Amino acid sequence: MRPIIAMIDERISLACGSGGRAMHALLEKVIFPRLNNPLFQGEEDAALLPLEGATLAFSTDSYVVSPLFFPGGDIGRLAINGTVNDLAMRGAIPRYLSLGLILEEGFPLADLERILDSMGQAALEAHVQVVTGDTKVVARGQADGLFVNTSGVGLVPPGIAISAANAQVGDSLILNGGLGEHGIAVLSQREGLGFEAEVVSDTAPLNGLVAELLSAGEGIRALRDPTRGGLAASLNEIARSSRVGMIVEEEALLIQPAVAAACELLGLDPLYLANEGKMIACVHPAEAGKILSRMRGHRYGQESRIIGRVTADHPGRVVLNTAIGGSRIVDIPAGELLPRIC
Amino acid sequence: MNFLSAFRDKEMAAGLQRAIGQAIQKLGQPQTLMEVCGTHTWSIARHGIRSILPSGLRLLSGPGCPVCVTPQGYMDGAMILSQQEGVIVATFGDMMRVPGSHSSLEAERARGRQIRPVYSPLEALKIAKDNPQARVVFLGVGFETTAPTIAASLLEARERGLENYLVYSAHKRIPPALRLLAESPDLQLDGLICPPHVSAILGAQAYRFLAEEYGIPCAITGFEPLDILQGILMLLHQRIEGRPRVEIQYRRAVQEEGNPEALAIMEEVYQVGPGCWRGLGLIPDSGLFLRENYRPWDATHRFGLPSPETGEGDPAGCLCGEILKGAKTPPDCPAFARWCTPEDPQGPCMVSGEGTCAAYYRYDR
Numbered sequence: 001m002r003p004i005i006a007m008i009d010e011r012i013s014l015a016c017g018s019g020g021r022a023m024h025a026l027l028e029k030v031i032f033p034r035l036n037n038p039l040f041q042g043e044e045d046a047a048l049l050p051l052e053g054a055t056l057a058f059s060t061d062s063y064v065v066s067p068l069f070f071p072g073g074d075i076g077r078l079a080i081n082g083t084v085n086d087l088a089m090r091g092a093i094p095r096y097l098s099l100g101l102i103l104e105e106g107f108p109l110a111d112l113e114r115i116l117d118s119m120g121q122a123a124l125e126a127h128v129q130v131v132t133g134d135t136k137v138v139a140r141g142q143a144d145g146l147f148v149n150t151s152g153v154g155l156v157p158p159g160i161a162i163s164a165a166n167a168q169v170g171d172s173l174i175l176n177g178g179l180g181e182h183g184i185a186v187l188s189q190r191e192g193l194g195f196e197a198e199v200v201s202d203t204a205p206l207n208g209l210v211a212e213l214l215s216a217g218e219g220i221r222a223l224r225d226p227t228r229g230g231l232a233a234s235l236n237e238i239a240r241s242s243r244v245g246m247i248v249e250e251e252a253l254l255i256q257p258a259v260a261a262a263c264e265l266l267g268l269d270p271l272y273l274a275n276e277g278k279m280i281a282c283v284h285p286a287e288a289g290k291i292l293s294r295m296r297g298h299r300y301g302q303e304s305r306i307i308g309r310v311t312a313d314h315p316g317r318v319v320l321n322t323a324i325g326g327s328r329i330v331d332i333p334a335g336e337l338l339p340r341i342c
Numbered sequence: 343m344n345f346l347s348a349f350r351d352k353e354m355a356a357g358l359q360r361a362i363g364q365a366i367q368k369l370g371q372p373q374t375l376m377e378v379c380g381t382h383t384w385s386i387a388r389h390g391i392r393s394i395l396p397s398g399l400r401l402l403s404g405p406g407c408p409v410c411v412t413p414q415g416y417m418d419g420a421m422i423l424s425q426q427e428g429v430i431v432a433t434f435g436d437m438m439r440v441p442g443s444h445s446s447l448e449a450e451r452a453r454g455r456q457i458r459p460v461y462s463p464l465e466a467l468k469i470a471k472d473n474p475q476a477r478v479v480f481l482g483v484g485f486e487t488t489a490p491t492i493a494a495s496l497l498e499a500r501e502r503g504l505e506n507y508l509v510y511s512a513h514k515r516i517p518p519a520l521r522l523l524a525e526s527p528d529l530q531l532d533g534l535i536c537p538p539h540v541s542a543i544l545g546a547q548a549y550r551f552l553a554e555e556y557g558i559p560c561a562i563t564g565f566e567p568l569d570i571l572q573g574i575l576m577l578l579h580q581r582i583e584g585r586p587r588v589e590i591q592y593r594r595a596v597q598e599e600g601n602p603e604a605l606a607i608m609e610e611v612y613q614v615g616p617g618c619w620r621g622l623g624l625i626p627d628s629g630l631f632l633r634e635n636y637r638p639w640d641a642t643h644r645f646g647l648p649s650p651e652t653g654e655g656d657p658a659g660c661l662c663g664e665i666l667k668g669a670k671t672p673p674d675c676p677a678f679a680r681w682c683t684p685e686d687p688q689g690p691c692m693v694s695g696e697g698t699c700a701a702y703y704r705y706d707r
Contacts, residue, residue, distance in 0.1 A: 011452040021685045251352075266461070267381075269388065323347075324355035324567045326390025328705040 020229050020333035043241055044164060045086040045224065048156060055158075057092030059083055060151035066340040068115065068145060071185045072201030075148055076115035078276060078342060080122035080130075081205045082227070083152040088207040089223040089279065091162040091214060092154035094126065099133035100149035105140040115146070126205035128152065160214065166221040167242035171310040172288035174281040176209065176295060177202065177303035178254040179231055183273030184262045186341050199258045204277030209300045216294040219284030226280060227342055229333045230272040234280055235318045236332045246318040248308035248330065271320075272333045274341045282310065349566030350389070358571035359394050365578035366398040374400045374530060375577055376523070376668050378516065379537035380407030380696030381565050387705035389567040399574070402668035403701070405519050406537055408484040409436045409694035411619040411666065416483075416512045417442035419647040423479050423510065424455040426645065430473060432466035433481040434488075435459035436694045439687060463488075463495035463509075470499070470507035479641045482511040487539040489513045489630055490604035493611035496632070496639055510641035513630035514617050516540050517548050522625055524556040528669045533559040533577030535570070538592040543608075545600025546588045553586040564592040611636060620690050621663030662689035665698050672702040679703055 015022035032042050041047040046059035063079045080097065087094040099119070103112070123130055130150075185201040206225065213220055222242065226234035231248075239246050255263075255270050263270050277300060283291050288306060295301035318330040366373060377383060383403040386392060392401060405411050421442050424431045431447065438448040438459060451457040456476070460466050463480050470478035482492045492509060499507040516537065523529055536549055541562040549560045559580035563573030573591040580586055590596050608630070617629025632640040641647060660682065661675035672678045672691070682688040684700050691699035 011449070013448050013452045015448070015685070021683075025685070267384075320390070322388075322390040322567075323350045323352060324389055324391070324394070325352055325359070326393040328387060328390040328393070331704045 018228065018333060020233060024332070043237070045089040046092065046154075048090055048092075055156040057087045057090045057094075057154045057156050058151070059086040060149065061086060063148040063150075063342060064144075064340050065186060065342050066144065067186070067189050068111065070189045070201055071199065072181075073203040073276075074115055074118050075146060076117075076119035077122040078201075078203050079148040079150045080119050080126060080128070081203050081276060082342065083150040084126045084128055084205045084207050085225045085276075085279070087152050087154040088205075088210040089162070089225055090156060091160040091210065091220070091223070092156045093211070094128050094152055094154040094207050096131045097123065097128050097150050097152040099130050101133070101135045102143055102147040102149075103135065103137045104143040104145050105137060107145055112146070122205065126207060157214070162220060162223050164222050164224060164238045164241040167238050167244050167282040167310050168221060168284075169244055169310055169312045170285050171221055171282045172285045172306050173235075173246065173248065173308040173310065174283060174288065174292060174295065174304055175231070175253070175307045176206075176279055176281075176301045177277075178256050178259065179226075179275060179278070180255060180259045180263065180268075180270040180273030182227075182276040183230070183268075183341055184259050186274075187266075188262070199256065199262065202275055202277035204300050206277065206279050206300060209279070209295060209298045212294050212298045212301070213281060213291055216291045217287055219287035220281060220291070221284070222280075222282035224280050226275050226278055228274050230270070230274060231278075231280070232269075232271040232318070232330045233333055235330065236316075238280070238282060239318055240316050242310075243315050245311040245314040245316070246308060247311050248318065248320045250320055250323045252305055252307045254303055254305065271330055276342065280307075285309070349564075349568045351568065354568055355394070355571060358568065358575055361575050362399065362571065362578065363396045365575060365582060366396050368582055369398075369578065372398045372400065373532040373578065373581065374402060375533045375535060375574060376402040376404045376531055377535040377563075377570075378404040378406040378520065379535075379540070380410065380694065381539075382535055382537070382563070382570065383407065383698055383701045384696045385565045385567065386570060387701035390705070391567060391570060395574075402531075402671070403665070403698035404523065404534075404668055405619060405622060405666040406485070406516065406540075407691070407694050407696040407698070408488070408514065409434075409440060410662070410690040410697045411514060411621065412437070412440060412483050412512060412690065413618045413620045414441070414443055415618065415648055416510075417446075418444075419510060419642075420447060420481055421445050421450060422647060423641065423645060424450045424457055426477075428476050430456040430458060430469060430476050430478045431481065432458050432460045432463075432469055432478055434461075434483070436696070437481055437483065440690060440693045441687065463492045467495050467498060467504070467507055470504055474506060477506045477508060479508045479510055479645075482509040482513055485514055485516050485537075485540050486543045486608070487537075489612065490543060490601075490607050493607045496611050496636055497607065499639055500636070505638060508639050508641040508644060509632065510647065511612070511630060511632055512617070513612065514619065515614070515628050515630060517544070517551075518617075518625050518628035519619065519622065520549070520552060522622060523667060524552055524558060526667060526669075529667060531558050531668075532581055533561070533574075535573050535577070536560050536562040536588075538562055538564050538569075538596060541590075541592070541596045541600070543601050543604045546590055546596065546598050547600070549588045553588055557586045559586040560588040562588070562590045562592050562596050564594065619666075621666040660689035662691045662699070665691055672699040675699070
């Protein structure tokens with residue numbers, strides 16, 4: 001009999017980068033055991049580190065999106081917002097970023113300038129500064145145009161404890177808008193797909209919205225930005241880390257008609273599509289109304305809504321009440337859905 | 343109201359749910375229906391339809407997922423192809439993880455083979471045009487839904503004199519498989535939810551033998567939740583009336599006579615032969631193979647591949663065969679959710695998102 005998580009062949013498959021179960025297997029079987037130490041927090045979006053009486057948040061992310069430019073953004077804006085958001089999901093105020101560029105020989109300078117300009121603007125909007133960096137060039141064919149890495153640090157204000165492991169039974173789940181826009185926007189630009197959805201990526205810095213949320217008061221337990229693997233992966237991660245169950249109402253989910261249509265056409269489930277400007281907030285139910293109205297007042301929170309709740313039933317599982325009155329499990333995505341989406 | 347939400351209306355679903363409950367009560371005994379198409383299986387799971395049906399109604403999933411019924415021998419042929427110098431294998435994405443005897447296309451791609459998932463054979467045709475130095479082989483699997491578009495790609499390749507585009511055909515015809523199920527002694531079907539897209543090509547006439555010779559009610563049904571509920575209700579009413587026939591629930595796309603143009607293209611390109619189905623074995627007249635005049639585009643011929651009919655058995659301990667016949671459900675299988683999961687599929691029903699086991703695993707456990 002094979003173990004449940006065999007999945008890792010002698011070679012890395014694309015599924016290992018999907019944000020789903022194969023990636024978790026790679027992390028848990030191969031990466032975590034070799035790097036483990038008391039401060040290692042691989043399951044979180046950013047690590048929290050005690051430093052001279054303060055709490056520092058530290059995170060890193062690499063960007064390999066293809067194509068580099070897509071409706072609503074580009075790899076540069078994505079790289080700034082992605083790391084800013086990972087820090088914000090721990091309640092940190094993002095401050096300083098590093099930038100690593102891996103360029104392929106022959107890459108157009110004009111494209112690089114356009115991407116860097118976009119990064120500059122994104123950094124300005126997110127109130128962060130890129131303070132150090134590195135540039136490498138590899139021979140033609142040894143990379144695909146441009147890969148980007150950003151790392152970032154921020155400070156967590158005193159008294160804040162936000163973690164994927166902190167969700168509690170009874171909590172409300174708040175989502176700040178529509179699902180799947182980034183995934184479909186990138187996909188619509190891919191060669192050969194033959195459809196042009198009028199969908200724009202939702203890439204956005206969420207630190208402002210998080211600050212708004214935190215100022216609304218206590219009771220914010222867990223935050224997560226549903227990027228790769230979509231809402232399904234993020235909810236499952238919180239459910240597993242916190243050992244609770246989750247119930248989501250399909251009718252409460254916002255899915256733009258163009259996203260829904262593209263999903264139907266391609267056989268995709270919007271719950272599994274990547275977002276780059278969305279977050280799930282797991283909050284105390286008594287505070288949910290107040291938090292929701294604060295979020296709706298923010299530029300990136302206007303469409304915020306309660307999409308479900310945390311339950312003691314079926315710990316580690318996410319269940320969707322469907323629009324027609326049925327119910328089903330929302331599982332962790334399995335293999336490669338759409339590679340190089342971020 | 344937009345087109346999608348119109349077919350997912352909660353109140354109408356509740357109305358149909360009540361009517362189905364009443365029909366089951368009137369029949370006075372449990373009913374077993376089978377949905378043939380993998381997309382039905384997926385839709386039933388995704389919308390939680392099983393959870394709103396009365397306990398006296400059992401839905402079985404039939405052999406209508408094209409990936410799931412593709413035999414191991416064919417996958418081994420695809421591996422051989424991917425290992426050839428200068429060959430690009432183009433395939434529907436679902437095929438990437440189907441296990442062959444020793445490997446899968448996903449594993450072969452990780453080893454550096456040229457394997458490209460595409461959404462349509464026309465995309466594969468374009469890859470062939472853009473890479474004149476390579477031979478591009480499209481893995482032609484599927485039913486009467488995909489067979490015409492792949493046939494059309496071959497017509498275009500011939501017209502343009504494009505000789506580096508080939509097809510490895512293991513297309514299947516649905517009606518012979520349904521006859522096999524109708525004749526199966528283990529299976530007492532009270533109705534068939536017939537596939538809409540296959541029917542758009544074949545027309546309603548293709549299922550008449552099921553009603554006339556075997557007394558099985560048939561309803562050609564769309565994929566949306568309200569379509570499926572209405573299709574179920576039509577079947578139950580046929581049972582109550584005691585008058586089995588072929589009804590078209592999916593009037594939006596299906597005509598009595600099918601699509602004559604698509605049928606003509608298929609007739610031009612394919613000939614009928616015995617087809618090998620994973621789990622069901624060899625079924626007479628259920629395979630579609632390229633005709634003699636399409637030999638130059640026939641990968642089976644050009645590469646001397648094992649003929650797709652030489653299928654091998656299912657992986658050890660796997661009940662996919664029984665599940666495809668509707669004789670067992672996934673939880674009956676000892677491998678299900680234990681050592682057969684979507685990430686590490688053993689049997690074909692777990693590989694495809696439309697497979698019965700994958701749909702159960704993801705949505706219904």
